[in-house]
Amino acid sequence: MNTAEKGVVRFDNVGLRYGTDGEVLSNIAFTLYPGRFYFLTGASGAGKTSLLKLLYLAQRPSRGGISMFGSDVITLPRESLPAFRRRIGVVFQDFRLVEHLSAFDNIALPLRVSGVREADIHQPVTDMLDWVGLSHRAEARPATLSGGEQQRVAIARAVIGRPELLVADEPTGNVDPDMALKLLRLFEALNRLGTTVVVATHDVHLLRKVPDSLIMRIDKGTLSDPTGALRYPPRREFGDLPS
Numbered sequence: 140m141n142t143a144e145k146g147v148v149r150f151d152n153v154g155l156r157y158g159t160d161g162e163v164l165s166n167i168a169f170t171l172y173p174g175r176f177y178f179l180t181g182a183s184g185a186g187k188t189s190l191l192k193l194l195y196l197a198q199r200p201s202r203g204g205i206s207m208f209g210s211d212v213i214t215l216p217r218e219s220l221p222a223f224r225r226r227i228g229v230v231f232q233d234f235r236l237v238e239h240l241s242a243f244d245n246i247a248l249p250l251r252v253s254g255v256r257e258a259d260i261h262q263p264v265t266d267m268l269d270w271v272g273l274s275h276r277a278e279a280r281p282a283t284l285s286g287g288e289q290q291r292v293a294i295a296r297a298v299i300g301r302p303e304l305l306v307a308d309e310p311t312g313n314v315d316p317d318m319a320l321k322l323l324r325l326f327e328a329l330n331r332l333g334t335t336v337v338v339a340t341h342d343v344h345l346l347r348k349v350p351d352s353l354i355m356r357i358d359k360g361t362l363s364d365p366t367g368a369l370r371y372p373p374r375r376e377f378g379d380l381p382s
C-alpha cells in the first residue's frame with residue numbers, strides 16, 4: 140500500500156480523557172490524505188483543540204491507535220518525537236511566540252532548528268514577512284505587536300518550513316476579514332505543494348472560502364463526516380507558493 144493510500148495520518152478508534160474524568164474524545168477514526176485541505180468545525184467545547192493536540196503530538200490518546208507518516212506514534216520512542224514534530228507546522232490559538240525574539244527571528248526559528256544555513260534563511264523569511272504584511276515589523280518583538288500581527292507571525296513561523304502537515308487552531312480569529320482571506324490563500328498555496336492542511340474554526344463563513352476543502356464536524360467529542368472527508372479523496376494538483 141503506497142503513502143497516498145495509507146494517508147499522512149490515521150486515527151483508529153481513539154479516545155482521550157484527562158485524569159479520571161469522562162472521555163472528551165470518543166471512538167475517533169479517520170485518515171488524512173496527502174494534498175488535501177480539511178476544516179475541523181464544531182461548537183466551543185466540542186473537542187476541536189483536544190483533537191488538534193493529538194495531531195501535533197502534544198498529547199497521547201487514552202486508547203486507540205495513531206499512525207503518522209507511516210509510523211505508529213503510540214510506540215514511537217520519546218527521542219524520536221522532535222524529528223516527527225519538525226514535519227508538522229502548528230498555529231496555536233495563543234500564538235506561543237518567543238518573547239525575546241524579533242518577528243524575523245520567530246519566523247526563522249523552525250529553519251534554524253532544522254539546521255538550515257544562515258545564508259539560506261534571510262530571503263525566505265523576508266518573503267514570508269512580506270506575504271503576511273509585516274515587512275515593516277521585522278525587528279519588532281511580540282510585546283510590541285498587536286494581536287493580529289502576532290497571529291500573522293505565528294502563521295508565518297508555522298508554514299516557513301513547508302511542513303508535511305499543517306495544523307491551525309482558529310488561525311484567523313485575530314485578523315480582519317481581508318487578512319483572514321489572504322492567510323487562507325497562503326494555506327491553500329502550501330496545500331497545493333502537497334502539505335495536508337487541517338484548519339479548526341467555528342466560523343462557518345470560512346468553510347465556503349476554500350472550494351476543494353473537506354469538512355470534519357465534531358460534536359461532544361465525536362466526529363461526523365458531512366463532505367466525505369473521512370473517505371479516500373482524489374489527490375489535488377500541486378502548484379507554487381505565491382512569491
